[in-house]
Amino acid sequence: MTQNVDFSVGGVPVSGRAILSPMDGFSDQPFRSMARRLGSAMSYTEFVNAIDVVNGDPRLERRLRFLEEERPVVFQIFDDDPARLLEAALILRERDPDIIDVNMGCSAKTVAGRGAGAGLLREPAKIAKIFGMLTHALDIPVTGKIRLGWDDDSLTYLDVARAVEEHGGQLLAVHGRTKKQAYRGVANWEAIAEIKAALGIPVIGNGDVRLVEDIGRMREFTGCDGVMIARGAIGNPWIFAGLDRAEVSEEQVRETMLGHLEDMLAFYGEDQGLILFRKHTARYISPYRLSKTQREQLLTSETAGEFETLLRHLVAEPQAPI
Ligand SMILES: Cc1cc2nc3c(=O)[nH]c(=O)nc-3n(C[C@H](O)[C@H](O)[C@H](O)COP(=O)(O)O)c2cc1C
Numbered sequence: 045m046t047q048n049v050d051f052s053v054g055g056v057p058v059s060g061r062a063i064l065s066p067m068d069g070f071s072d073q074p075f076r077s078m079a080r081r082l083g084s085a086m087s088y089t090e091f092v093n094a095i096d097v098v099n100g101d102p103r104l105e106r107r108l109r110f111l112e113e114e115r116p117v118v119f120q121i122f123d124d125d126p127a128r129l130l131e132a133a134l135i136l137r138e139r140d141p142d143i144i145d146v147n148m149g150c151s152a153k154t155v156a157g158r159g160a161g162a163g164l165l166r167e168p169a170k171i172a173k174i175f176g177m178l179t180h181a182l183d184i185p186v187t188g189k190i191r192l193g194w195d196d197d198s199l200t201y202l203d204v205a206r207a208v209e210e211h212g213g214q215l216l217a218v219h220g221r222t223k224k225q226a227y228r229g230v231a232n233w234e235a236i237a238e239i240k241a242a243l244g245i246p247v248i249g250n251g252d253v254r255l256v257e258d259i260g261r262m263r264e265f266t267g268c269d270g271v272m273i274a275r276g277a278i279g280n281p282w283i284f285a286g287l288d289r290a291e292v293s294e295e296q297v298r299e300t301m302l303g304h305l306e307d308m309l310a311f312y313g314e315d316q317g318l319i320l321f322r323k324h325t326a327r328y329i330s331p332y333r334l335s336k337t338q339r340e341q342l343l344t345s346e347t348a349g350e351f352e353t354l355l356r357h358l359v360a361e362p363q364a365p366i
Contacts (some may be wrong), residue, residue, distance in 0.1 A: 050085070051246045051269040054185030054214040056116050056142050058246075058270065060085030062259050062284050065250060065274035066120045066147075066189070069323070073109055074307035078300075079277060080114050083284035085270065087114035091147045094123035094132035106311075108139055115142055118187065122147040124159035126174045133178050133186070143184060143214075146174060148204070149191045151223045162223035165204055166194050172207040179212025187215040189250075192235050195224035205239045217248035217272055227275075237266040248272050256288050279327025289331060298355055301328050309348055318348055325351075334358070 049057040064071055064079040066088035076087045090107050097104060110117045119141040123129045133144050148171065150161025157163065164171055171188075178186045188208045193199040201218070208216055218239055220231035231251025240247040249268035253259055254276040262271050273283060280289050281300070304324060309317035322343050329342065338358065345351035 053116070053143055053187060053246060056185055058085050058116060061263065061270045063248060063270050063272045064088065064277055064281075064284070065272040066091055066118075066145075067274050067278075070278060072107070072311070073111065073114075074304060074311050075281070075324070077111050077114050078304055078307065079281050079284050082281050083286070084277075084281075086116050086118055086143075088118045088120055088145065089141075091120040091122050091150065092132075092136075094121050094125070094128045097121065097132035097135050098128055108136070110141075117141045118143040118145045120145040120147050120189070122150060122155055122160045124163060124170075126170065126177055129174055130177045130181055133182060137182060137184065141184065143187055144178065144182060145187045145189055145217075146178070147189055149189050149219050149223075151191070151226045156223055162191050162194065165191060165200050165223065166198060168200055168203040168207045171204055172211050175208050175211035175213045185214035186212065187217070188213050189217040189219070191219050192222050192232060195222050198222075199235075201235055201239060202242055205243055209243050209245050213245065215246045215248065216243065217250055218268075219272075220249070220251040233262060233265050236262075236268060240267045240269075246270065250274070252276075256283060256286050259283075279324065279330060297328060301325065301355065302352060305348060305351065314348065318345065318351065 047059040049059060050061055051058050060083060062084060063086045064076060064084040068090045071088060071090050080087055087110060092104055092107055108119060119136050121129060121132050129146065136144060147161050148164045150156060155161035175186060190201065190204055192201045205216055218236050220233055220236050233249065236249040246269035248270040249262045249266045250272035253262055253271055253273045259271045262268065277283055282292050305321050308321045311317065312320055325342055342351065342354050345354060
């Protein structure tokens with residue numbers, strides 16, 4: 045079956061315009077593959093620290109495992125040291141991702157504070173060096189994900205965007221906030237439009253997409269090639285199928301939750317899978333009026349069987365639709 049190609053990243057074709065954002069603690073293999081099945085056009089892994097890659101940290105194994113049907117698969121790395129980023133990228137290449145992405149947007153103190161993630165935005169020359177080194181050494185596309193700059197006095201996004209493109213980067217994803225803003229305020233879509241107008245490579249817009257109509261609005265406003273969704277996809281993977289949360293039936297929510305849980309149990313093992321699923325549960329049930337006890341019982345179930353029984357029982361509660 046041939047699929048429409050909406051845009052290409054280097055030689056890698058992408059079908060679709062909406063993409064699940066990389067999210068530490070969320071965009072693991074079970075969540076990514078579900079989003080991908082529903083229509084997310086690419087699979088970005090949770091970011092990995094180049095230091096951990098170089099040291100062969102065994103915890104990376106699970107962060108980097110992916111299913112063939114997730115392709116195109118993007119591995120995302122972060123560091124402040126160009127040589128170590130290169131070493132890590134070459135190690136990761138052996139696992140056969142389609143694309144390697146450099147994180148230049150993380151605002152967490154432990155990352156940005158040491159000059160990695162959004163910390164790199166203060167040094168466009170270093171970004172140029174990183175992209176020069178990685179794109180020369182790798183035979184797959186190298187891409188980047190940025191914010192607009194460190195703060196309002198350091199809006200380096202156009203310099204950074206040009207540095208990425210001029211040094212061989214094949215796509216740029218842009219979260220329309222500064223590092224200082226973290227997640228506050230409103231994402232600046234005008235800056236995303238400016239970047240799109242300045243570059244020849246595909247640009248993915250990101251920030252504050254919550255509803256299906258926001259995807260079209262962002263594309264229209266910015267001209268971007270694709271739209272990335274992070275917070276708006278948690279507990280709401282149907283956005284990739286063109287459905288807003290309000291349009292999804294309770295039955296569909298329940299069956300999706302149980303399928304997601306099953307995948308989590310298979311991936312992480314019974315105990316850890318159930319515990320890690322709690323943060324998803326909290327978001328899946330957030331639109332419903334549940335009593336405190338009902339919520340707590342769901343969020344503290346000790347077996348998957350207990351969880352399923354509770355979830356199915358909620359149907360029978362007239363005041364507590366799910
Ligand atoms: C819990 C969480 C974890 C995140 N982890 C990453 C990450 O590993 N790599 C990355 O590039 N961005 C990460 N981000 C940022 C998102 O990809 C995205 O740029 C940001 O949330 C803005 O998009 P939104 O308005 O759709 O949430 C994370 C965001 C959240 C909320």
